[in-house]
Amino acid sequence: MKKFFALALTLAMTLSLAACGAKEQAPAASAPASAGNKVVKVGVYEPQTGDNGAGGKQEILGIEYAHYLYPTVEIGGETYDVKLEIVDNRTTPENGPSAAAELINRDVSIVLGSYGSGVSMAGGAVFSEAGMPALGTSCTNPQVTADCDVYFRLAFLDPFQGTVLANYAYNELGVDTAYTLAMLGSDYDQGLVYYFTEAFKALGGTVINEDFPEGSANFVSYVNNAKAAGAGVIFAPVSINYAQLIVEASAAQAYEGALLGSDTWDNNKVIEAATGEDIRAFVTTFYQEGGAPEFDSGIKEWLNANPDQLTNNGGNDMIAAVTAVGYDAYLTALEALKLAGSPDRAAVLKAMPSVSFEGVTGLIEFDSIGDAKRDGAFIKTANTVDGVWDFVKIQTVQ
Numbered sequence: 001m002k003k004f005f006a007l008a009l010t011l012a013m014t015l016s017l018a019a020c021g022a023k024e025q026a027p028a029a030s031a032p033a034s035a036g037n038k039v040v041k042v043g044v045y046e047p048q049t050g051d052n053g054a055g056g057k058q059e060i061l062g063i064e065y066a067h068y069l070y071p072t073v074e075i076g077g078e079t080y081d082v083k084l085e086i087v088d089n090r091t092t093p094e095n096g097p098s099a100a101a102e103l104i105n106r107d108v109s110i111v112l113g114s115y116g117s118g119v120s121m122a123g124g125a126v127f128s129e130a131g132m133p134a135l136g137t138s139c140t141n142p143q144v145t146a147d148c149d150v151y152f153r154l155a156f157l158d159p160f161q162g163t164v165l166a167n168y169a170y171n172e173l174g175v176d177t178a179y180t181l182a183m184l185g186s187d188y189d190q191g192l193v194y195y196f197t198e199a200f201k202a203l204g205g206t207v208i209n210e211d212f213p214e215g216s217a218n219f220v221s222y223v224n225n226a227k228a229a230g231a232g233v234i235f236a237p238v239s240i241n242y243a244q245l246i247v248e249a250s251a252a253q254a255y256e257g258a259l260l261g262s263d264t265w266d267n268n269k270v271i272e273a274a275t276g277e278d279i280r281a282f283v284t285t286f287y288q289e290g291g292a293p294e295f296d297s298g299i300k301e302w303l304n305a306n307p308d309q310l311t312n313n314g315g316n317d318m319i320a321a322v323t324a325v326g327y328d329a330y331l332t333a334l335e336a337l338k339l340a341g342s343p344d345r346a347a348v349l350k351a352m353p354s355v356s357f358e359g360v361t362g363l364i365e366f367d368s369i370g371d372a373k374r375d376g377a378f379i380k381t382a383n384t385v386d387g388v389w390d391f392v393k394i395q396t397v398q
Contacts, residue, residue, distance in 0.1 A: 037072065037079050037080055038078060038079075039080060039081050040081070040083070041082075041083045041085050041106060041108040041109060041343075042082055042108060042111075043085045043110065043112065043113075044060060044084055044086040044087065045099060045100060045103060045113035045114050045120075045134070046059055046112075046113045046115055046137075047091040047115055048060070050091025051239040051240075052091040052115050052239055052264075053091065054240050054241075054267065054269060055116075055138070055239070055267065055322055056115040056116070058312070058313055058314070058323045058326075059137055059323065061299075061309060061313055062324060062326025062329070062330070063084065063112060063330045064084070065302050065323075066326070066328075066330035066331055068302060070082070073334045073337050076341040080343065082334070085103060087102050087106075089113070089114055089116075089123065090119075091116060092119060093119055093122035094122070095119070095122075096121075096122030096126075097123060097126050099119075100123035103132075104127075104130045109344070109345050110132070110135065110333045110337070111127060111135065112134075112333060113136070113329075114139060115138050117143075117144055117191070118141075118188060120139040121141065121187065124150070127151065128149060128150050128151075132150055132349075133348050133349040134150055134152070135151075135329050136152065136153030136154065137153075137154055137329050138154075138155045138286065139188075140155050140156065140192075141187055141188055142159060142191075146369060150349060152370040153371050153372055154325050154329055154332070154361070154364065154372045155263070155325065156286070157371060157374075158191050160375075161192065161284050162191075162193075162196035165260050165262070165282075166195075166199035166200040166205075167199065168379060168395065169200065169205075169232070169258070170203040171203070173258055175205070175233045176232070177206045177230050177232055178196075178208070178233045179207075179210070179226035179229055179233070179235070180193045180208070180209045180234075181226075181234060182210075182238065183216075183238060184211045184214065185214060189238055192237035192262055193209060193235070193237065196235050197209060208226070208229045212242075216242070216245075217245065218245075219242075219245050223249045223255050224253060226255065227253065232257045232258065233260050234246070234250065234255070234260065236260070237264065238261075238264065239264055240265075240267045243264065243267075243270045244270055244273040246259065247279060248273055248277075251274075251277035254278070258281065258282060259279060260281075260283075261281060261282070261284075262283065262284055263283070263284060263286060263321065263322070265283040266320060266380065267314065267320055268313070268315070268318040271318075271383075271388065272314075274382040275382075277384055279384065281381065282379060282380070282381050282382075283379070283380050283381075283389070284377045285378045286322070287378065288321075288380065288389075288391050289318070291360065295324070295327065296319060299317075303317045321361075327359070327360060328359035328360060331357070332357075335355045336352050353366055376395065377395050377396075379392040379394070380392055
């Protein structure tokens with residue numbers, strides 16, 4: 001079993017977006033899929049319903065766009081058509097094992113997903129028992145990989161993300177009292193709140209923690225609690241639907257502090273809720289539109305060509321960071337299949353640690369635990385006039 005080792009994370013500011021470095025390389029020409037080719041199956045383990053359904057759909061769009069560009073792969077000197085097997089894990093850990101088992105039954109060679117750490121961990125035991133290589137996309141809880149030998153991941157980890165936000169609040173926003181809000185029972189929410197709280201306290205700040213039950217629809221009282229505590233920021237690493245409600249409640253109660261969101265907030269539905277409101281909101285995320293122009297223009301054209309794809313993206317062609325991560329996940333699967341020289345899942349699992357290429361979100365390589373070698377997070381802020389996310393800075397660790 002992989003072991004998780006806590007990392008001492010020291011933050012340093014870079015000067016410009018160019019510091020992110022890695023950019024998408026021009027895609028090689030792909031042969032069109034042929035009925036005469038062999039078929040290799042790639043599993044997609046993502047939420048399409050439940051609290052994380054909107055984010056899962058955006059992540060799937062990135063995978064589907066990559067598949068559109070690269071419908072075949074050369075394995076062991078033969079051309080294989082790639083078939084996506086998409087299963088809805090319905091957001092919750094309770095549904096994860098059955099969705100994971102369904103992909104095992106469909107005889108896929110590798111699994112991509114999921115959006116959401118809790119459901120990723122829930123599927124991990126099933127994947128491990130079957131020896132199925134799984135590539136986490138935007139799941140950020142350390143235990144996804146630490147407790148599962150077959151899981152790898154592309155996203156940065158929550159200890160880093162929580163520390164980035166704590167330092168940004170304390171050092172850049174000048175806040176010494178923070179209020180956190182998380183859903184009860186959510187591994188993702190609770191983990192990020194823990195890491196944020198530890199980092200913020202270590203800087204000398206004060207933190208007030210509060211939880212809300214699943215299904216909550218009114219956050220006015222929580223916002224008022226933050227105001228009463230004199231909190232300069234509300235940190236709420238919650239799902240997209242709750243983020244919208246918190247934005248609306250903060251605007252309604254004229255909260256003057258800043259809202260801090262994690263990668264789940266990097267969504268067009270959240271920015272729509274903030275547009276026209278007198279609020280400040282900052283998020284950490286994996287990608288900024290404009291970082292890979294060829295990718296950006298290509299996927300926008302692809303999204304606008306199909307009304308269903310546009311709907312699954314939230315109704316417009318704004319590129320979510322999770323879509324870029326989904327795109328890189330598919331390319332990672334192809335690289336692993338090429339290196340394996342076989343669609344056999346054991347061979348693919350053995351090949352995964354050797355994967356190395358430039359994706360749209362940066363250099364794709366894995367450490368000994370199976371985590372991506374990530375040392376930077378994009379910080380963006382809500383432009384409530386234009387209805388877009390504006391780049392603020394890239395936060396790195398040394």
